[in-house]
Amino acid sequence: MPYRRLPKTDQARIRALKAAVDSSVKGGVFTKVLTHDTYHRAKELLESFSREVSAYKRCVTEQSSKKGNEQYDAALKKARMYVSHFIQVLSMSIMRGEIARGKRSYYGLPENEDTVPNLFSEASVLEWGQRVIAGEQRRQSEGGIPIYNPTMGRVSVVFEIFKEMYDRQHMLQSRTTEALANISNMRHKVDELIFEVWSEVEAAFASLSGDTRIKRCSEYGVIYYYRPDRAAKKRMADGLHIDIQLHLLTP
Numbered sequence: 001m002p003y004r005r006l007p008k009t010d011q012a013r014i015r016a017l018k019a020a021v022d023s024s025v026k027g028g029v030f031t032k033v034l035t036h037d038t039y040h041r042a043k044e045l046l047e048s049f050s051r052e053v054s055a056y057k058r059c060v061t062e063q064s065s066k067k068g069n070e071q072y073d074a075a076l077k078k079a080r081m082y083v084s085h086f087i088q089v090l091s092m093s094i095m096r097g098e099i100a101r102g103k104r105s106y107y108g109l110p111e112n113e114d115t116v117p118n119l120f121s122e123a124s125v126l127e128w129g130q131r132v133i134a135g136e137q138r139r140q141s142e143g144g145i146p147i148y149n150p151t152m153g154r155v156s157v158v159f160e161i162f163k164e165m166y167d168r169q170h171m172l173q174s175r176t177t178e179a180l181a182n183i184s185n186m187r188h189k190v191d192e193l194i195f196e197v198w199s200e201v202e203a204a205f206a207s208l209s210g211d212t213r214i215k216r217c218s219e220y221g222v223i224y225y226y227r228p229d230r231a232a233k234k235r236m237a238d239g240l241h242i243d244i245q246l247h248l249l250t251p
Contacts, residue, residue: 002214002224004198006191010053010183012223013190017046019221020197033204033220034197042197049186056179063172072165079162080119082155083129086136087116089147099144107135126166129159198222 007013021043024034034042062068090107091114093099104111108131119125136152146152201220205213214224 002226004222004224006194007223010049010187013187013194014046014050014053016194016221016223017042017049017190017197019219020194020201021046023220034200038193038197038200042193045186045190045193049183049190052179052182052186056176056183059172059176059179063169063176072169075158075162075165076122076125079129079159080125082150082158083125083132084116084119086132086147086150086152086155087128089149091116093147099139103135103139103144106138107131109135122166126163129155129163133159194221 007016020034021039024031024039024042030036030039087107087109090099090104090109094101094104095114101111108128109117117124117128119128133152133156136147136155140146140152197220198217201217201222205216208216218224
């Protein structure tokens with residue numbers, strides 16, 4: 001006798017619930033294999049669980065999109081270059097005496113150095129981009145002459161494009177984490193309901209026997225497995241049955 005085993009993957013869980021829900025209504029008529037309460041709970045949980053799984057897959061796909069990653073990498077590279085170049089031009093303006101060295105503090109830069117901060121990471125580009133923009137706005141508000149090549153206007157545009165894509169990436173990461181957490185929290189509830197559904201299905205077809213009972217239960221999503229030794233015996237029996245049939249048909 002085969003044994004049933006609860007689904008191990010989320011897609012298998014969805015298939016099991018969907019089979020039970022779809023088979024419970026045939027030609028617009030409720031089959032009464034499941035109780036009305038179980039049917040409606042299965043239908044609602046199927047919809048909510050499927051929605052979370054789809055949301056998770058969608059977020060993962062967007063995050064791993066080659067085109068999206070290429071655009072993000074290009075925006076990061078450009079923002080890093082513009083922020084770095086602006087700081088370098090600021091330093092040269094200070095060395096030429098066009099801007100007072102003390103103004104470096106407006107940008108969060110040490111006054112006694114002319115080095116460019118480490119912009120290797122995304123977080124550092126985000127941090128220094130915001131500092132540079134705020135510092136230049138403050139200096140110009142005090143009557144300072146604007147820096148050119150690159151201008152702060154150009155730096156701001158490039159930086160905002162990067163920041164928008166950066167924020168979107170982090171939003172996707174948050175949504176992915178949230179969807180995965182929701183799925184994880186729902187799995188136990190889904191498994192409990194599938195167990196309940198399968199028990200009702202098997203009870204409804206208890207009067208049937210053998211393969212007929214297994215077939216009808218399988219229509220409602222019940223998954224059966226044969227133990228390895230019994231599966232081998234069943235294959236041998238099936239093969240013997242076919243050989244007998246062929247023998248009887250042979251003149």
